[in-house]
Structures are given as structure tokens and as C-alpha cells.
Amino acid sequence: MSKKLYIETLGCAMNVRDSEHMIAELNEKENYILTDDSKEADLIIINTCSVREKPVHKLFSELGAFNKIKKDGAKIGVCGCSASHLGHDIIKRAPYVNFVLGARNVSKIGEVVNKDKAVEIDIDYDESSFAFKDFRSSAHKAYINISIGCDKKCTFCIVPQTRGEEISIPAELVLQECQKAVDSGAKEVFLLGQNVNNYGRRFTHTSEKINFTKLLQRISQIPKLKRIRFTSPHPFHMDDEFLEEFASNPKICKSMHMPLQSGSNDILKKMKRGYTKEWFLNRVFKLKQMIPDVSISTDIIVAFPGESDEDFEHTLDVMRQVEFDQIFSFKYSARPLTEAAEFTDVVDEEVASARLTTLQDLHNQILDKNVNKLKERIYDVYFEELRADGYIAGRSDNNHLVKVKGGEELLGRFAPVKITSPSRLSCVGELVF
Ligand code: 5AD
Numbered sequence: 001m002s003k004k005l006y007i008e009t010l011g012c013a014m015n016v017r018d019s020e021h022m023i024a025e026l027n028e029k030e031n032y033i034l035t036d037d038s039k040e041a042d043l044i045i046i047n048t049c050s051v052r053e054k055p056v057h058k059l060f061s062e063l064g065a066f067n068k069i070k071k072d073g074a075k076i077g078v079c080g081c082s083a084s085h086l087g088h089d090i091i092k093r094a095p096y097v098n099f100v101l102g103a104r105n106v107s108k109i110g111e112v113v114n115k116d117k118a119v120e121i122d123i124d125y126d127e128s129s130f131a132f133k134d135f136r137s138s139a140h141k142a143y144i145n146i147s148i149g150c151d152k153k154c155t156f157c158i159v160p161q162t163r164g165e166e167i168s169i170p171a172e173l174v175l176q177e178c179q180k181a182v183d184s185g186a187k188e189v190f191l192l193g194q195n196v197n198n199y200g201r202r203f204t205h206t207s208e209k210i211n212f213t214k215l216l217q218r219i220s221q222i223p224k225l226k227r228i229r230f231t232s233p234h235p236f237h238m239d240d241e242f243l244e245e246f247a248s249n250p251k252i253c254k255s256m257h258m259p260l261q262s263g264s265n266d267i268l269k270k271m272k273r274g275y276t277k278e279w280f281l282n283r284v285f286k287l288k289q290m291i292p293d294v295s296i297s298t299d300i301i302v303a304f305p306g307e308s309d310e311d312f313e314h315t316l317d318v319m320r321q322v323e324f325d326q327i328f329s330f331k332y333s334a335r336p337l338t339e340a341a342e343f344t345d346v347v348d349e350e351v352a353s354a355r356l357t358t359l360q361d362l363h364n365q366i367l368d369k370n371v372n373k374l375k376e377r378i379y380d381v382y383f384e385e386l387r388a389d390g391y392i393a394g395r396s397d398n399n400h401l402v403k404v405k406g407g408e409e410l411l412g413r414f415a416p417v418k419i420t421s422p423s424r425l426s427c428v429g430e431l432v433f
């Protein structure tokens with residue numbers, strides 16, 4: 001008899017892949033069918049994120065709600081980054097939770113699911129995390145881990161505490177995974193790591209030690225693979241060799257995520273980001289000069305401890321100079337186990353909110369100014385998602401979300417599309433025959 005699994009995935013692409021991994025592991029022993037209705041589930045899993053404080057607060061209210069509506073005998077598991085750092089406290093605060101499984105331990109789901117009150121949150125090296133299992137949520141795009149953990153220790157970030165030290169997955173395994181995904185029909189791979197372009201930093205196997213640029217070259221040799229994307233690269237590791245490969249390799253999608261965090265050199269230093277405003281801008285302009293249509297996205301934190309008006313003005317200055325295509329912007333949130341949590345020069349909450357609004361308003365102005373340039377452009381779109389409203393959506397090489405009137409016949413296919421109606425978040429277009 002099969003069981004029903006409800007799984008909620010919060011946070012980043014890494015968590016999406018970890019959820020796929022858990023589904024596959026569970027199915028090794030028992031047959032689970034995914035459900036969207038938590039009330040009918042035999043197992044409810046929340047795969048959590050702990051990068052900011054808000055989602056962590058939300059976790060306990062959500063757990064309470066699940067506990068009320070779950071059917072008799074259903075189990076609840078908390079997994080992912082919040083599980084890693086809260087550990088036993090989760091069961092103390094929510095005693096009905098059946099198991100807690102950290103981000104580095106998702107391979108153990110098959111073991112803990114039938115143990116009551118199991119807590120597995122070790123962040124030591126665990127070889128089983130390389131043992132990929134076959135479950136993919138998309139038939140068209142495959143998430144592939146290339147490294148786990150992070151060694152950078154940016155002072156605001158909890159990730160090194162939840163995902164442990166950085167380990168590169170052997171290139172042979174990554175290539176095998178890419179090949180498997182392509183054999184099963186995916187035309188795009190999405191390489192994942194906390195610091196993808198630091199690939200090669202530490203291997204635990206005696207495998208061939210190659211860097212990220214070489215890995216990209218190898219992957220792009222897979223014949224039926226059409227597109228390679230990756231996240232997140234670190235601006236510090238964007239050397240010329242990497243940027244030149246990015247620009248010249250036709251399979252690498254021309255959309256780069258460049259997490260700025262702050263435009264102020266003083267704040268970047270306090271964050272221990274390892275680069276300066278000048279280096280960041282230099283890398284952006286090199287990219288733009290090599291690829292005029294490149295799209296660049298970023299992450300920005302406002303109101304990091306000690307951030308003055310002048311520091312914030314440097315962030316706005318970078319925004320104006322780069323004109324990012326997409327930004328993910330956040331108010332600084334003090335996280336346990338991080339260096340910055342000890343900093344006492346906290347920025348006033350009102351100032352933080354005002355800065356976030358100013359930043360987002362500026363970005364909207366930039367988008368409004370640039371969006372019309374997309375009109376009449378023709379992009380090759382890879383169609384991935386059927387919409388209920390008669391449209392089908394996909395992405396251009398440089399990551400614009402494009403939708404056209406159409407149906408299943410386009411799913412998993414590439415087609416040229418002329419943009420007819422661009423907007424900030426997505427563009428409507430028509431197929432070009
Ligand atoms: N406060 C606010 N934002 C944070 N991020 C990471 N840690 C924090 C924090 N403590 C943001 C960074 C990172 C993104 C994934 O989340 O911008 O790049």
C-alpha cells in the first residue's frame with residue numbers, strides 16, 4: 001500500500017534539490033505518493049530555511065497548524081537549515097514533531113522516518129550525501145549538486161553552521177548525474193552549490209581535481225544538453241578565466257547572479273566578503289562588455305550593523321551603475337552562531353525599513369526605464385510550464401520569463417519568440433515562424 005507525502009519546501013534551490021533527494025530516499029523503502037493536501041498525508045515534511053529570522057518564526061506557527069489538521073497517526077518531520085541549527089529545541093517546543101533532520105543529513109530520511117523523536121543534525125562529512133537518487137520535480141530542468149557546505153564565513157550568514165564545510169562533489173559523479181538527467185529528457189541542468197565557482201576547493205575523494213571553469217567545459221560536451229545554469233557564484237572568485245568561459249561557451253546561459261550584499265567597502269569588509277566595490281564593478285563591466293545582453297541579478301542586505309547613510313549611498317550607486325535585472329533585497333537579520341550577531345552598532349528598524357523601500361523603489365525605476373527595450377526582441381525560449389490561462393511559459397537564455405499562447409506541444413521545446421508586451425516581471429510574446 002502506498003502512503004501519502006506532503007512536503008513543503010522553503011528557501012533556496014538547494015532545498016528544492018534536497019526535497020527531491022528525500023522523496024527518492026523514502027521511495028526506496030516504501031511507496032510514497034505526493035499530495036498537495038496536508039490533511040490526507042501520512043507524512044508531512046517541512047524543509048526549512050534559516051537564513052533570516054522571519055521564516056523561522058513562521059515555522060512554529062505552521063507546525064501547530066499541521067498538528068491540528070493532520071490525520072490520525074500522521075507523522076511530522078522538520079528538515080533543512082532550521083532543523084540543523086535548532087535541533088532538539090524543535091521537539092522541545094513542538095513535542096508532536098516526530099523527527100528532525102538537518103540540511104546535511106537529508107540522505108538519512110529513510111532511517112529516521114520510522115524512529116520516534118530522532119534528531120540527526122551532524123554537519124560532519126557524510127559520504128552518503130553524494131549518493132544521488134532518482135527523483136526530479138521537473139522533466140525539463142535538472143538540479144544537480146556540485147558542492148555542499150560553505151567555507152566563507154561571511155559574518156551575517158548562518159549557512160556554514162547549517163550546511164557545514166565546503167566539499168566539492170567529484171567531477172565524474174557530477175558528469176554522470178548530468179548525463180543521466182539528459183538521458184531522461186532534460187535539456188537544461190542547473191548546477192548548485194553555495195559557492196559554485198569555488199568548485200575544486202576540497203575534494204574528499206582521490207578524484208581528478210578540476211576547477212569550476214573546467215567542470216563547465218566538461219559538462220558542456222554532453223551532446224544533447226542545451227543549457228547550463230548555476231547558482232550561486234561568488235564575486236570574489238570571478239576571475240578572467242571564468243568570465244571568459246561564461247561569455248564564450250554557447251551552452252552557458254547568459255544570466256549571472258552576483259550577490260553584492262553591500263556597495264560600501266567598509267561594510268563589505270565587516271561582512272568579510274573578500275572583494276571591494278571596485279572589484280565588483282570591474283567584473284560587471286567586463287561581463288557587460290563581453291555580453292551586451294547579459295542579465296545580472298543580485299542579493300543585497302540593507303542596514304547591516306554600522307551601515308551609515310554614506311555606506312548605503314554606495315549600494316545605491318552600484319545599483320545605478322549596474323542596473324541589475326533582478327534584485328533580492330533584505331533587511332539585515334541577526335542570526336545565531338554568526339559573528340555579526342555580536343555587533344552592537346545595530347541600525348534602527350525604521351531606518352532599515354526606509355532604506356529597503358528606497359532601494360526597491362530605485363530598482364523599480366531602473367526596470368521601468370529598461371523594460372521597453374525588450375519589445376520586439378527575439379529570444380529562444382525553452383518552454384517548461386503550462387499555465388491554466390492558455391499560456392505556456394519558459395525562459396530566454398538570459399533568464400527573462402516569457403509566455404506565449406500555446407499548449408502541450410511546446411512543452412520541453414525551444415522556440416523563437418518575439419516579445420510583444422514586456423513588463424517588470426514577465427513578458428508576453430508570440431512565436432516566430
Ligand atoms: N540577514 C539578511 N539577509 C541575509 N542573507 C543571508 N544572511 C542574511 C542575514 N543574516 C541574504 C544574503 C544572501 C541571501 C541568500 O540571503 O543576501 O545572499
Ligand code: SF4
Nearest residue numbers: 150152153154157159
Ligand atoms: Fe553564506 Fe557567505 Fe557562504 Fe554565501 S558565501 S553561503 S553568504 S557564508
